[in-house]
Amino acid sequence: MSNRKHIYAVSALVVVGAIVTYFGLTALYKLPVGASTEATTIDQMFGVYFGLIAFWFALIMVFMLYAVVVFKRKPGDTEDAAHIHGNTTVEILWTVVPLVLVVALGVWGATTLKALTSEREGEMVVRVTGQQWSWSFEYPESDNLVSGDLVLPVNQPILLKMRANDVLHSFWVPEFRVKQDLVPGRDTELRITPTDIGDYMLRCAEICGLSHTDMLAKVRVVSQSDFDAWVKENSLPAMSELSTEERGALWYSTQGGFACSGCHTVDGSAGAGPTWLGLYGRQEALEDGTTITADDAYIRNSILHPADQIVAGFPNVMPPIYEAQFAAKEAEILAEENLTVDIIEDLIAYIKTLQE
Amino acid sequence: MGTLRIIATSGLIRGLIGQAIGAALGFGFVTLIRLGMGLESNPEPGAVFGALTSVIGFLAGAGVLTDWSKWALGKETPLRHGPQPGKPEWARYLHVDYNHKVIGIQYAVTSVLVLLVGGIFAITFRIELSLPGMQFLTYEQYNTLFSGHGIVMIASILLGVGAMVNYLVPLMIGASDMAFPRLNAFSYWVSVPAAVLILTGMAIGGWDTGWVAYPPLSLIAPLGVQLFVLGFFVNGFSSIAGSINLLITVATMRAKGMSLFKMPIFVWAAVAAALIQATATQTVGMALLMVVTQRVIGLNFFDPATGGDPVLYQHLFWFYSHPVVYVFVLPGLGVISELLPVFSRKPLFGYRWIALSSLGIALVGFLVWAHHMFVAGVDNTLRVFFMYATMFVAVPTGVKFFSWVATMWEGKLSFETPMLFVLGAISVFLIGGVTGPILGNIPTDMHLHDSYWVVGHFHATMFGGFVFPFFAALYYWYPKFSGRMYKESLGKLHFWLMTPGFWLMSLGQMQIGLLGMRRRVADYDPSLGYDTTHVVITVAGLIIGWSVLIMAYNLISSARSQPLAGNNPWNSRSPEWQISSPPPEFNYDVPFEVVGEPYDYGLAGSVYIRMDPSSSGE
Ligand SMILES: [Cu+2]
Ligand SMILES: [Cu+2]
Numbered sequence: 001m002s003n004r005k006h007i008y009a010v011s012a013l014v015v016v017g018a019i020v021t022y023f024g025l026t027a028l029y030k031l032p033v034g035a036s037t038e039a040t041t042i043d044q045m046f047g048v049y050f051g052l053i054a055f056w057f058a059l060i061m062v063f064m065l066y067a068v069v070v071f072k073r074k075p076g077d078t079e080d081a082a083h084i085h086g087n088t089t090v091e092i093l094w095t096v097v098p099l100v101l102v103v104a105l106g107v108w109g110a111t112t113l114k115a116l117t118s119e120r121e122g123e124m125v126v127r128v129t130g131q132q133w134s135w136s137f138e139y140p141e142s143d144n145l146v147s148g149d150l151v152l153p154v155n156q157p158i159l160l161k162m163r164a165n166d167v168l169h170s171f172w173v174p175e176f177r178v179k180q181d182l183v184p185g186r187d188t189e190l191r192i193t194p195t196d197i198g199d200y201m202l203r204c205a206e207i208c209g210l211s212h213t214d215m216l217a218k219v220r221v222v223s224q225s226d227f228d229a230w231v232k233e234n235s236l237p238a239m240s241e242l243s244t245e246e247r248g249a250l251w252y253s254t255q256g257g258f259a260c261s262g263c264h265t266v267d268g269s270a271g272a273g274p275t276w277l278g279l280y281g282r283q284e285a286l287e288d289g290t291t292i293t294a295d296d297a298y299i300r301n302s303i304l305h306p307a308d309q310i311v312a313g314f315p316n317v318m319p320p321i322y323e324a325q326f327a328a329k330e331a332e333i334l335a336e337e338n339l340t341v342d343i344i345e346d347l348i349a350y351i352k353t354l355q356e
Numbered sequence: 357m358g359t360l361r362i363i364a365t366s367g368l369i370r371g372l373i374g375q376a377i378g379a380a381l382g383f384g385f386v387t388l389i390r391l392g393m394g395l396e397s398n399p400e401p402g403a404v405f406g407a408l409t410s411v412i413g414f415l416a417g418a419g420v421l422t423d424w425s426k427w428a429l430g431k432e433t434p435l436r437h438g439p440q441p442g443k444p445e446w447a448r449y450l451h452v453d454y455n456h457k458v459i460g461i462q463y464a465v466t467s468v469l470v471l472l473v474g475g476i477f478a479i480t481f482r483i484e485l486s487l488p489g490m491q492f493l494t495y496e497q498y499n500t501l502f503s504g505h506g507i508v509m510i511a512s513i514l515l516g517v518g519a520m521v522n523y524l525v526p527l528m529i530g531a532s533d534m535a536f537p538r539l540n541a542f543s544y545w546v547s548v549p550a551a552v553l554i555l556t557g558m559a560i561g562g563w564d565t566g567w568v569a570y571p572p573l574s575l576i577a578p579l580g581v582q583l584f585v586l587g588f589f590v591n592g593f594s595s596i597a598g599s600i601n602l603l604i605t606v607a608t609m610r611a612k613g614m615s616l617f618k619m620p621i622f623v624w625a626a627v628a629a630a631l632i633q634a635t636a637t638q639t640v641g642m643a644l645l646m647v648v649t650q651r652v653i654g655l656n657f658f659d660p661a662t663g664g665d666p667v668l669y670q671h672l673f674w675f676y677s678h679p680v681v682y683v684f685v686l687p688g689l690g691v692i693s694e695l696l697p698v699f700s701r702k703p704l705f706g707y708r709w710i711a712l713s714s715l716g717i718a719l720v721g722f723l724v725w726a727h728h729m730f731v732a733g734v735d736n737t738l739r740v741f742f743m744y745a746t747m748f749v750a751v752p753t754g755v756k757f758f759s760w761v762a763t764m765w766e767g768k769l770s771f772e773t774p775m776l777f778v779l780g781a782i783s784v785f786l787i788g789g790v791t792g793p794i795l796g797n798i799p800t801d802m803h804l805h806d807s808y809w810v811v812g813h814f815h816a817t818m819f820g821g822f823v824f825p826f827f828a829a830l831y832y833w834y835p836k837f838s839g840r841m842y843k844e845s846l847g848k849l850h851f852w853l854m855t856p857g858f859w860l861m862s863l864g865q866m867q868i869g870l871l872g873m874r875r876r877v878a879d880y881d882p883s884l885g886y887d888t889t890h891v892v893i894t895v896a897g898l899i900i901g902w903s904v905l906i907m908a909y910n911l912i913s914s915a916r917s918q919p920l921a922g923n924n925p926w927n928s929r930s931p932e933w934q935i936s937s938p939p940p941e942f943n944y945d946v947p948f949e950v951v952g953e954p955y956d957y958g959l960a961g962s963v964y965i966r967m968d969p970s971s972s973g974e
Binding site for chain 1: 495496499564565566570572573576577578659660661664665666667700701702703705706707708709731732733736739740743744747748750751754755757758759760761762764765766767768769770771779782783786787789790791793794797798799800802803805806807866867870871872874875876877878879881956957958959
């Protein structure tokens with residue numbers, strides 16, 4: 001066969017190969033359902049990229065396999081092949097064509113990015129806080145309601161203002177497509193307009209230490225009326241209306257804002273830190289070999305200076321940040337309700353209720 | 357002298373003992389001072405200082421510093437050392453030796469050993485991941501294993517690049533050795549205590565930051581992170597010294613008549629890689645040092661509470677760590693370009709374009725680092741700039757693919773094991789290549805970032821760009837450095853296990869990444885529907901692991917039992933094949949002169965080099 005005939009044959013095979021690859025790709029490679037306007041936009045790009053992947057992959061593979069089959073050396077042939085050095089036209093062609101394509105895709109990507117990140121009308125702000133290994137969400141427009149689940153009204157443009165308390169984390173709900181890191185010391189932003197009522201899961205996508213795997217939060221997209229009902233139900237009562245134990249339980253939860261629940265369980269199951277079930281009065285074996293009774297003073301010290309007395313068998317990962325955080329919260333309550341609370345006292349009262 | 361005795365008194369063992377002593381001295385020194393000052397007990401400052409003194413202990417113990425110390429004292433040393441006097445030939449490989457071929461083989465053996473260690477880490481956590489729920493590892497162990505896997509594999513690849521470059525470049529350009537043989541030995545040996553530090557870090561508590569060591573996490577991670585960061589840092593000396601040595605060797609020691617565009621194409625790739633190593637390693641060293649000093653003496657670079665910036669680290673880190681992937685793949689792609697003409701019996705298509713595309717990739721590679729930070733909280737203008745730069749890399753990379761296919765076109769192809777691995781490399785690198793642009797475009801990356809898609813993509817580029825070509829190179833030059841032919845049947849078995857195994861593995865990884873599987877997690881929710889694929893990935897990983905063991909067995913056993921290979925079993929035009937196998941101590945007893953083009957296969961009567969320059973009239 002002449003070179004020209006080979007080229008015709010291989011071109012036909014490339015077309016077939018590209019089609020087969022494309023169908024194989026779209027059959028085996030699925031995106032999760034799209035549940036936001038962002039997903040719709042981004043999935044269009046995915047579609048085009050899948051087509052390009054199929055084409056370029058088939059182009060090279062088919063040419064290569066064709067050569068492997070057709071230009072195989074005959075047994076006993078010791079002659080060299082044709083002395084072909086190169087071809088400047090072809091070289092320029094396969095430099096310029098990809099270049100044009102790359103620029104076109106870049107323009108598309110840049111305009112899409114602009115659309116994804118620019119402000120929308122009627123945005124609702126949700127403040128997202130990430131800390132080892134839990135999430136909390138604050139709704140400034142709903143009386144600063146704080147929640148451990150992310151609940152969003154459907155078709156409402158949302159602006160997430162995000163902040164990490166300790167290390168980097170990353171916000172990713174695959175059904176929404178977009179992702180954004182949370183950085184200590186600065187706000188990062190992400191815009192989402194959920195379009196489908198349903199339950200999803202937020203999973204931290206940036207390694208953040210021991211229990212990164214478990215840094216999850218439920219995401220619920222609900223109708224506007226369900227959202228309003230949820231807000232009403234979950235708004236925090238005034239502090240003075242709560243007993244110390246109730247306040248302690250609140251501080252423990254993500255809703256209360258300190259999320260001890262990220263590491264401590266109250267039902268005896270395993271976590272990154274010791275369970276609080278039966279903690280009060282327990283004989284605690286420490287890493288330095290001593291044993292200590294978990295009384296008020298010990299618990300207070302464990303919270304203020306976590307590295308002082310490490311419980312045997314646990315890593316020293318409890319953050320030493322609570323002294324400052326508690327002081328700030330106590331000052332806030334004093335200012336708002338003219339009420340003096342001692343958060344550690346509340347926590348100890350709560351822990352005392354957790355007996356087997 | 358008995359075998360045991362030779363091993364026990366070898367430079368390697370003396371180095372390791374020196375490292376232990378150095379560590380003890382450094383640790384004791386700082387700890388005593390702290391005790392004397394009445395400071396609270398904290399092993400970390402002692403461990404950091406001990407790690408640094410341990411490296412000096414290793415180098416002194418192994419004998420890397422001997423000649424230099426003698427020079428400093430004004431004493432003479434022989435210009436060339438040659439083999440170990442009174443010891444068998446193999447003893448050279450356990451001692452500090454200045455011959456580039458010995459050092460090349462030391463690099464290669466260490467690289468494969470380290471590769472196996474990193475592979476065992478991967479297999480371990482892959483078995484854990486094959487089923488949802490925690491089977492036999494704790495989170496701590498899991499995190500340490502994947503972090504260790506990353507950095508250990510990077511160390512292995514750098515060693516593998518060192519192996520190819522050291523062994524081949526002087527032979528290919530007609531030099532008797534590298535420009536600075538003692539610096540060359542230093543470059544190899546300093547990477548050994550670095551590896552020891554990293555493995556020790558895993559043993560004494562591990563760490564959970566991945567190989568990237570992003571602060572603030574790396575500032576509060578367990579002590580193991582310090583030894584890993586220091587090991588990484590120390591390894592940088594190997595890269596910098598090795599690359600400068602290579603650049604000077606190529607610049608000043610080429611044979612007569614070897615102009616730049618007459619160099620074997622692998623040399624171009626090696627130069628491009630060395631340019632990156634010589635200029636980018638410093639920034640990651642800086643970033644790592646900042647983590648160490650913030651942890652040990654509280655210099656705040658990264659904590660925003662008092663004016664630090666956690667994102668700064670990421671810029672410094674990726675300014676090196678993106679280009680370094682081209683340090684890994686450029687030599688690998690060079691091997692592909694080097695071998696294809698030999699097994700196709702045709703000139704390399706578009707030699708100049710391929711040579712310049714290596715430089716092009718190296719240069720553009722410096723301007724793309726922030727694509728690792730598309731969702732890190734950087735502004736849109738910066739993201740868009742780095743998006744364009746990243747996507748431009750596709751252009752010179754495409755040139756390579758097209759030129760390879762064109763080289764094979766109308767050739768006379770034969771399929772011995774090295775050629776099979778070259779074809780496997782192209783197919784696997786192609787998977788990596790076509791799955792990259794979708795990550796380079798910001799909107800699609802917002803979904804795929806830090807997902808298993810990325811894991812699949814970069815394993816494909818690393819295997820296609822480095823591992824497959826490295827194995828091709830080991831088989832191809834095996835007859836040159838051992839004098840004997842490997843077993844073809846085992847080589848083919850290796851290929852037919854590893855290639856489908858790898859395809860399955862990376863295609864599976866990308867599939868679940870698209871569905872939402874995160875990177876660096878110890879467990880996953882079975883309701884997400886990718887538990888079957890996880891089993892497939894693990895099984896494929898095991899197949900790859902076994903196939904590499906088959907290669908190791910093949911290369912070790914063939915060195916004794918196989919027939920002699922002769923000088924030029926592949927009928928190559930390249931200079932290293934025109935001399936005996938293994939080559940003489942100083943390569944070319946008679947210098948050669950370049951009189952033709954390197955890849956003029958099929959041009960009647962043409963040769964690349966002439967061995968006897970006296971006949972040229974000069
Ligand atoms: Cu995380
Ligand atoms: Cu990169």
